[in-house]
Amino acid sequence: MNWVVRRIINLVLTIFISVSVTFFIVRIMPGNPIDTLIQEYLMEGYSYREALTAVHSIIGYMPDQPLHIQYIDYWKALLRGDLGRSVSLATSVAQILGFAIPWTVFIVSISLLLSFALGVALGVYAAYRRGSLFDHSISVFASISRSIPPYIIGVVFVVFLAVQLRLFPAYGPYGGGVTPGFTLQFIGSVLYHAALPVITYIVTTFGGWMLAMKSNTVSVLGEYYVVAAKARGLPDRRISLTYVGRNAILPLFTRFAISIGYMFGGVVFVETIFSYPGIGSYLSYALRVRDWTLMTGCFLLITIAVVVSNFVADLLYSRLDPRIRFSAK
Amino acid sequence: MEAKGLTKMKKGISRELQSWVSQSRFTFKILKRDRTGLVGLSIIVFFALMAIIGPEIYPLEMMPHPEDRFLPPSLEHPLGTDFAGRDTLAQIIHGSRSVMTVAFLSGLFVVLISIVLGISSGYIGGKLDMVMMRIVDVFLTIPSFPLLVIIAASVNRVLNPVEIALIIAVVQWAGLTRAIRSQVLSIREENYIESVQCLGLGAFHIIFNEIFPSLKPYISMSLCLTIVNAIYSQVGLYFLGIMPYTSVNWGAMLNIALYRQSGLLNTKVWPYLFSPVICVILVQTGFILFLHTLEEIFNPRLRSEAA
Numbered sequence: 001m002n003w004v005v006r007r008i009i010n011l012v013l014t015i016f017i018s019v020s021v022t023f024f025i026v027r028i029m030p031g032n033p034i035d036t037l038i039q040e041y042l043m044e045g046y047s048y049r050e051a052l053t054a055v056h057s058i059i060g061y062m063p064d065q066p067l068h069i070q071y072i073d074y075w076k077a078l079l080r081g082d083l084g085r086s087v088s089l090a091t092s093v094a095q096i097l098g099f100a101i102p103w104t105v106f107i108v109s110i111s112l113l114l115s116f117a118l119g120v121a122l123g124v125y126a127a128y129r130r131g132s133l134f135d136h137s138i139s140v141f142a143s144i145s146r147s148i149p150p151y152i153i154g155v156v157f158v159v160f161l162a163v164q165l166r167l168f169p170a171y172g173p174y175g176g177g178v179t180p181g182f183t184l185q186f187i188g189s190v191l192y193h194a195a196l197p198v199i200t201y202i203v204t205t206f207g208g209w210m211l212a213m214k215s216n217t218v219s220v221l222g223e224y225y226v227v228a229a230k231a232r233g234l235p236d237r238r239i240s241l242t243y244v245g246r247n248a249i250l251p252l253f254t255r256f257a258i259s260i261g262y263m264f265g266g267v268v269f270v271e272t273i274f275s276y277p278g279i280g281s282y283l284s285y286a287l288r289v290r291d292w293t294l295m296t297g298c299f300l301l302i303t304i305a306v307v308v309s310n311f312v313a314d315l316l317y318s319r320l321d322p323r324i325r326f327s328a329k
Numbered sequence: 330m331e332a333k334g335l336t337k338m339k340k341g342i343s344r345e346l347q348s349w350v351s352q353s354r355f356t357f358k359i360l361k362r363d364r365t366g367l368v369g370l371s372i373i374v375f376f377a378l379m380a381i382i383g384p385e386i387y388p389l390e391m392m393p394h395p396e397d398r399f400l401p402p403s404l405e406h407p408l409g410t411d412f413a414g415r416d417t418l419a420q421i422i423h424g425s426r427s428v429m430t431v432a433f434l435s436g437l438f439v440v441l442i443s444i445v446l447g448i449s450s451g452y453i454g455g456k457l458d459m460v461m462m463r464i465v466d467v468f469l470t471i472p473s474f475p476l477l478v479i480i481a482a483s484v485n486r487v488l489n490p491v492e493i494a495l496i497i498a499v500v501q502w503a504g505l506t507r508a509i510r511s512q513v514l515s516i517r518e519e520n521y522i523e524s525v526q527c528l529g530l531g532a533f534h535i536i537f538n539e540i541f542p543s544l545k546p547y548i549s550m551s552l553c554l555t556i557v558n559a560i561y562s563q564v565g566l567y568f569l570g571i572m573p574y575t576s577v578n579w580g581a582m583l584n585i586a587l588y589r590q591s592g593l594l595n596t597k598v599w600p601y602l603f604s605p606v607i608c609v610i611l612v613q614t615g616f617i618l619f620l621h622t623l624e625e626i627f628n629p630r631l632r633s634e635a636a
Contacts, residue, residue: 010467010470013466014466014467026483140365144614144617151564151568152609261472265473269569272569283475283478284478284571287482287571295482296479302472306470
């Protein structure tokens with residue numbers, strides 16, 4: 001099977017299963033949220049018919065129809081881009097998500113790039129000085145920091161750096177007195193407010209990049225073409241960049257997929273702790289108030305973001321390394 | 330006939346025992362040289378003991394004592410008291426039981442699921458393998474923590490540790506299953522498997538006596554990593570405050586400290602806020618350090634490099 005076709009099948013299948021899982025979780029579990037919602041309307045004095053219509057206007061399908069018709073109606077609404085109305089915020093879920101997604105993409109992409117760059121740089125450096133004190137301490141630090149949950153690091157940062165030392169703002173996407181627009185002041189404020197969430201991400205993710213880059217570099221350093229390059233008297237800088245670096249960095253691109261998934265997963269914590277108005281914040285808000293339409297909307301959007309960026313990362317990787325395209329046939 | 334069988338069994342047991350003794354002696358030797366591994370193991374043992382016997386000797390009292398609220402650490406309250414004048418150390422100790430139980434059970438479930446699915450997928454191959462790997466792909470792509478919170482939030486009652494561990498295992502089994510399957514694929518091509526097949530020994534023998542032993546190192550390392558992930562997930566679940574709970578839990582303590590006691594602004598909350606923070610950091614560090622030593626034990630190449 002063609003490699004790209006297989007990736008596309010995986011993409012479609014993943015989205016399909018996520019949608020189905022969320023539908024059935026919300027719809028068929030005993031004491032499920034939709035039934036609870038109907039109950040709430042009945043308690044407020046609505047008639048059963050009115051309650052059903054009210055719920056229909058929220059979720060986009062009729063809760064008293066057979067399950068498969070509800071399921072099909074749910075899909076129809078989704079394909080129209082209709083994610084239902086938020087139970088607690090009285091606007092459409094799509095609108096809320098449209099407001100939230102830029103902030104999340106902004107934070108996640110900046111963190112991903114910075115932690116990648118930092119991890120690669122430290123990894124190469126540690127590989128060249130392997131066995132040194134720097135190598136040992138940075139390797140131990142990297143593997144420990146990677147395993148500490150982002151909410152733990154976020155809490156420590158917010159308490160010390162934001163509240164006690166007042167070095168960084170503790171919440172929000174930009175300062176209160178700043179008007180959004182293409183001004184230097186606004187951009188500066190946005191970056192300043194993004195600093196702590198981004199640093200939290202970097203601390204928890206650079207370790208993976210660093211350790212992988214280190215072990216790749218160490219194994220590339222043992223290759224004959226590196227020895228040959230040295231024998232030819234090429235400058236060290238050129239050897240480390242074009243001979244060692246380029247070959248060692250290649251396998252890291254396969255990790256992008258895992259890393260993107262991890263970061264979108266961690267978004268729930270990081271944005272909640274720093275009150276950053278992205279999807280993660282809305283998801284954790286929706287979870288707390290049991291706003292099911294908003295919750296499933298956030299989940300679907302996160303899944304789609306992860307799946308699509310995985311797909312793009314895979315395509316890029318196959319561009320960079322032709323062996324992938326040919327070996328997978 | 331019977332006596333012969335008995336001596337054979339005895340011999341078998343003594344051989345097992347011998348190999349176990351020599352193995353643990355060897356492990357101990359590496360641990361002695363490798364200080365970080367020893368530190369890691371001590372941390373794990375410390376928290377395991379805290380979880381097993383701690384609650385029996387250090388009672389938890391959740392009755393509020395408003396006159397004792399936010400006491401600083403003292404002999405009577407080693408970690409101070411919370412907003413209702415209750416002992417923080419007692420909550421940490423009793424919380425460790427639920428954290429460690431869920432972590433261990435999730436690790437066990439993930440490992441069991443992955444062994445069964447991974448080995449059968451890799452060994453049987455064919456259509457089963459293809460279908461299984463498509464499912465694994467899907468589970469690997471769906472972001473696991475958001476899926477976990479949705480499932481956890483949809484169950485509207487207090488869950489016991491086994492149920493929480495099962496939910497965590499459901500979102501985490503895919504990675505290890507894929508890894509075990511690819512290991513089995515490569516082991517299956519080894520010469521010694523071929524010779525065993527020529528001897529006419531059945532699939533059962535091949536899987537349990539030939540393939541499984543070479544998977545053991547990998548599985549025990551993965552168990553460590555799965556436990557680390559499980560602690561991340563469950564403390565996170567309680568931290569977000571989306572699951573009802575009855576007993577104390579580190580994640581719930583974090584949530585209460587930050588969002589109900591304004592732990593951000595009030596420095597008097599710090600002992601209560603940072604106790605679970607430090608415990609989580611310590612446990613995770615312990616498992617990661619121990620994992621490094623396991624890697625060295627099972628991978629002689631790393632060992633000689635370190636020496």
